[in-house]
Amino acid sequence: MITLRTVSELRDALAAPRRAGARIGLVPTMGALHAGHLSLIRRARASCDVVVVSLFVNPAQFTEAADLGAYPRDEAQDAHAADGAGADILFAPAAQEVYPPGFATQVSVTGITEPLEGAHRGVAHFDGVATVVTKLLNMVGPEVAFFGEKDAQQALVVRRLVSDLNIPTEIATCPTVREADGLAMSSRNVHLGAADRRRAVALHRALSAAAERVAGGERSAEAVLEAAHAQLRALAVEPEYLALADPHDLSPVTDITGPALLLVAARVGDTRLIDNRLLEPVPAPC
Ligand code: AMP
Numbered sequence: 001m002i003t004l005r006t007v008s009e010l011r012d013a014l015a016a017p018r019r020a021g022a023r024i025g026l027v028p029t030m031g032a033l034h035a036g037h038l039s040l041i042r043r044a045r046a047s048c049d050v051v052v053v054s055l056f057v058n059p060a061q062f063t064e065a066a067d068l069g070a071y072p073r074d075e076a077q078d079a080h081a082a083d084g085a086g087a088d089i090l091f092a093p094a095a096q097e098v099y100p101p102g103f104a105t106q107v108s109v110t111g112i113t114e115p116l117e118g119a120h121r122g123v124a125h126f127d128g129v130a131t132v133v134t135k136l137l138n139m140v141g142p143e144v145a146f147f148g149e150k151d152a153q154q155a156l157v158v159r160r161l162v163s164d165l166n167i168p169t170e171i172a173t174c175p176t177v178r179e180a181d182g183l184a185m186s187s188r189n190v191h192l193g194a195a196d197r198r199r200a201v202a203l204h205r206a207l208s209a210a211a212e213r214v215a216g217g218e219r220s221a222e223a224v225l226e227a228a229h230a231q232l233r234a235l236a237v238e239p240e241y242l243a244l245a246d247p248h249d250l251s252p253v254t255d256i257t258g259p260a261l262l263l264v265a266a267r268v269g270d271t272r273l274i275d276n277r278l279l280e281p282v283p284a285p286c
Helices: 007-019 035-047 065-070 075-085 117-121 123-140 149-164 187-191 194-199 201-215 221-234
Strands: 002-004 024-029 050-055 089-091 144-148 170-174 239-245 260-268 271-279
Touching: 002 007, 007 024, 007 050, 007 089, 007 123, 024 035, 024 123, 035 050, 035 075, 035 144, 035 170, 050 075, 050 123, 075 089, 117 123, 117 149, 117 239, 123 144, 123 149, 144 149, 149 170, 149 260, 149 271, 187 271, 194 201, 201 221, 201 260, 201 271, 221 239, 221 260
Parallel strands: 002 089, 024 050, 024 144, 050 089, 144 170
Antiparallel strands: 239 260, 260 271
């Protein structure tokens, strides 16, 4: 694996394989790689000839300066992990390379960016995500880019912008990788103290309780949400949001007549966690 810092080095490295018809895959990350990221890289390795992993802590998508300042960074460890999972190129540009002086363009997706994460983190968050993902797709020109289901709203935003802007990249989404107790892996989990780490499992328990109710035939969103809330309350976790939404456009769901996405965000101590699960009703017997 090689580490590259500039767009021109990256384009030079990809020119020959692209001419030879290689399938190029991109895994965008902000580093602090964990098993969730590595599952994306392995998936890319299995289906692409050249695997590019980008490592860029994108200042534009952070709406809290403290969150950006505290974001874990360890490039040497990330390079080792990305290499082990099968990456060919680690693209780790400086902020100046991505946002040079005079940078003045923004990609802004409307609609699906507004509820949930958009409402709680502010519109700047998804504007920052949409802009940097568009730039990375233009820099790399991959046939396919890999994103995690853990950031479900983000994956929808990326699908929307790729479709709307005619970017010729397939978007693949990969299942959420979890710790043994169900906590979704996240770079931010390192900030959880021991007591908060134990409470953090409440998010997964809430999603599981809701899934059980739906599997048992419950169709009322209110009842399903209450089952989830009870799990959060049991560990004194106050959600920023806990919502059932249409998996295609994130519109609110009141009756679970088809697949519904349950999304949750909560601060556990100082650490903001998100998770989600697709709830699929069993068909009613004839
Ligand atoms: P991040 O570094 O947090 O920007 O994440 C980079 C990519 O990894 C995004 O597409 C995330 O959705 C994905 N990702 C983060 N956590 C997980 C996880 N636990 N399982 C699978 N994918 C994940």
